[in-house]
Amino acid sequence: MLIEVSHPERLQALRAELARIGVDGFLIPRGDEYLGEYVPPSGERLAWISGFTGSAGMAVVLAERAALFTDGRYTTQAEAQTDPALWERRHLIEEPPQEWLARHAARLRIGYDPWLHPQAAVERLGAGTTLVPLAANPLDAVWADRPAPPAAPAVPHPAAYAGRDSAAKREEAAATLRAAGEEAAVLADPHSLAWLLNLRGGDLEHTPLPLGFALLRADARVDLFLDPVKLSDATRAHLGNAVATHPPRALQGVLEGLAGQVVRVDPDITPLWFSATLQAAGATVKPGEDPCRLPRACKNPVEQQGARAAHRRDALALARFLAWFAAAAPAGGETEVSAAEHLLACRRALPLFRAESFPAISGAGENGAIIHYRATEASNRPIRANECYLIDSGGQFLDGTTDITRTLWTGPGTPPADLVERYTRVLQGHIALARLRFPQGVAGAHIDAIARAALWQAGLDYDHGTGHGIGSFLSVHEGPASISRAARPIPLREGMILSDEPGFYLPGHYGIRIENLLLVRGFQGLARPFLEFETLTLVPYERRLIDLGLLSPAERAWVDAYHARVLGEIGAELEPEVRGWLEGACAPL
């Protein structure tokens, strides 16, 4: 990677604007007003000002100095993409912005855009300086060629995929407001309005969201704030009379109309602007969880069936890709980019496929050790014989979202013993989690260690969580549950879909990660209800990297049964050559 952009004039223009409006500095987070993982080009403020294009980070611009904060995943990328003459590069965790601000801006007045930060973040950042909310974003004022916000159509998500009527969902969510004595709830997360209203959109490349906001009333009516160009008559008809649609500029007025009412606001996922506006209008802001967050995570039976179908379809693409790769990789001539494109082409041929659920991570050799690697024209690397190759990708299908990682040996030679041992330990952790049963009430934070114990035994570990939640034709990363020690312990529940993706990374050499998606389902224990996982992903593991001497009989039997299931579920739908490859890949170990 090279320095792609260095725009001293942008920084200069921002500083002039800051001086004009009378603040000493400005905070530029990576997120936009929807606070999500992905932002449309119109929201790429951090990239515009700094050049850094990673998915997490924050910049602070003062009159004389500017700093970019990124986490460990992005240290190298931040250094490559930003101009050291303009930007100090800092570690987001080890020297967080609030400490830097306390050191360099303790007596200054630092502006921020209350649309771009949740309340908790503002409280944290304001610990060492004076933060000033700004009515208009000064960066937007100087961003002359800023792209227009996306305006893709919002379309109904058919009942055949959504599984539940929006009216029933609204009534259930509204009942939780009434039970809590609340008269409305802000839905600041577009995923929630998409789920609640059975609506999908195209405002982001990888997540089928219509970007907008909503307000749920205790009587189950909804106010939806969405650019009117996104709403066709058919979509308006789908929404029905209980959903009032408004242009985004009407939001403030509607919130002000809540004067005297009790309004639930989720402080973790809602821009501070909402609470500030409600409080100024005389409403009572009550912190509480977005009422759609948990029901959205627990997929209904139709969504569960959709997930199974989407994964069976996705498995066809993976089988075709892997059969192709088995021949192409040892021959040479392919690259990280060409392989990812081939996989995408396999997915594009499938019914109901809409988009990749995230930019594929296609890492050969040492690039596989970069956990959030993205192959670009600049970084693209040939895939060579006799090395490790990691491919983490997923699809957005109308009936479900997929996310799978496989680590492959390119061959034709024999893999080194240390690689085989480590792949096997990663697989053992992956299996241990997939097989686990546990009583209701157990959270992902409590079982993360199950997926690590085999690696830990050899003094090995990985620096990421074991699993994340996944939406239903929604985001590839979805809360509130996860399988991670770092997360708040949210008990797992029937219908949740989570990833199971332990790994091992040897920097400069190779990366291993094995990922399936798991559906949480019930299981009757002796004295109480238990839960267990149903594996949704149907793609064979890399048998050349498995050390049979390390696997227990039960682990080996599990792999054999899984492979038999893969072959049984998708074999008949594949072309003969691919089926032939799959039969070999799924033969008993």
Added chain:
Amino acid sequence: MLIEVSHPERLQALRAELARIGVDGFLIPRGDEYLGEYVPPSGERLAWISGFTGSAGMAVVLAERAALFTDGRYTTQAEAQTDPALWERRHLIEEPPQEWLARHAARLRIGYDPWLHPQAAVERLGAGTTLVPLAANPLDAVWADRPAPPAAPAVPHPAAYAGRDSAAKREEAAATLRAAGEEAAVLADPHSLAWLLNLRGGDLEHTPLPLGFALLRADARVDLFLDPVKLSDATRAHLGNAVATHPPRALQGVLEGLAGQVVRVDPDITPLWFSATLQAAGATVKPGEDPCRLPRACKNPVEQQGARAAHRRDALALARFLAWFAAAAPAGGETEVSAAEHLLACRRALPLFRAESFPAISGAGENGAIIHYRATEASNRPIRANECYLIDSGGQFLDGTTDITRTLWTGPGTPPADLVERYTRVLQGHIALARLRFPQGVAGAHIDAIARAALWQAGLDYDHGTGHGIGSFLSVHEGPASISRAARPIPLREGMILSDEPGFYLPGHYGIRIENLLLVRGFQGLARPFLEFETLTLVPYERRLIDLGLLSPAERAWVDAYHARVLGEIGAELEPEVRGWLEGACAPL
């Protein structure tokens, strides 16, 4: 168990006293002013007023009604020991006192003794009523024949066992106060003063504590508040000039002398009286952890050596007991009480033994399923042939505290298959935890599931934590670390000693628990420091209850290696008959 006491006149006297001092009710917790697990007879207020003798509970007495709150462990005992005409029995967790107070005492003024409740508890209890701190305890006023508080001598804990000089400990703890800008810390937990001053006592039956309070100053001096009769000249000489000794009545004056200073108080383990007194005097109370709590939990090398030696000695007593039991149990004629007495006699014969570390749990058949069972004259039950017997016991040795549980088959017949399967699953969890390695930073809450997974797989579980911390010739239950999902995640550290005690309980039939103590020690991982456990306990498992078909080869090898180690470490010190029994018990499976 029968109703042992019903004293309506006590309740009547207390109510008259409440009326006299002008409050509508009174809270009677189980703990005394030291807030520990065990209380001396002078602190048994809850038992005196209600008859209930369990180790956790609370009573609320109003003018017309009175309620006793106990947790699930004690429901049966509370019903057996209290008079239903006098006491409503309530579940401490399902209907906590604050809810009961909100329902029955919302407009009343309820008194409490600020010496008997930590701050957090008062805040919780006061949610639904008006709580009034009382200057004198009205129950004490009517408890005519209240025993005198214990006054056993406080004696130096020799350097050969303590391993570190008190002056060095005081300097290190004081340094944490200086770093935090604090001028003193209240040490309300007698374990902390015992550890800090290398002092032990005899005020409780099972924990070698001198009951008292202390104040640590930022200059490393200590004020010790202890009944002067406990302090011999030799002990005073041991304490030295940097420790000022005061009678307990001097405490208030010394605290008032801290006016204008910043004083650390641990809100979880300090009676509210301390903060109230400090604040009234004009000191600034800063909530923070007792500075002795974490260093006390991390045993130094001498304490670690002591623990190993104590466990080797304790294992001799267990081997003698088990050899005797193997012959006595199938013959009949023994009881839960006689067996526990035999084990205690075996321990009493050992050098450095001082006391049981807790009242032994000796449960035959269905009594084994009562997790905190205590065999009494009333409950005592013969130990019969062909049943399950659970014995959980421990010793206080000058060089260390032990705690071990074994579950035995009395024979001579073959145990039923379901019992064998469940014992084996408990053992698998016990082994999985004992073998586990994990990176620094991992807490007990994160690995509790490791000990449960084998049971969970069969839909089984146990309703208690997997492990607790243990002191060094101190309490058998010691914080801050534990192995439990319910606990705050405190990272494990080198030198901590924790129990590993999964179980399974089939009410009305049998209870299984297997417990060893584990010492946390370092282990160098590939890229970071790891931790692992050293098993301290050296006593064979019940081989007749192990299903070899369920054990993995690694688990079987672990048991064989452990048994070989047991025989190697203690075999030579045993009498020939016992050694002969041990050789059989420790033969490869």
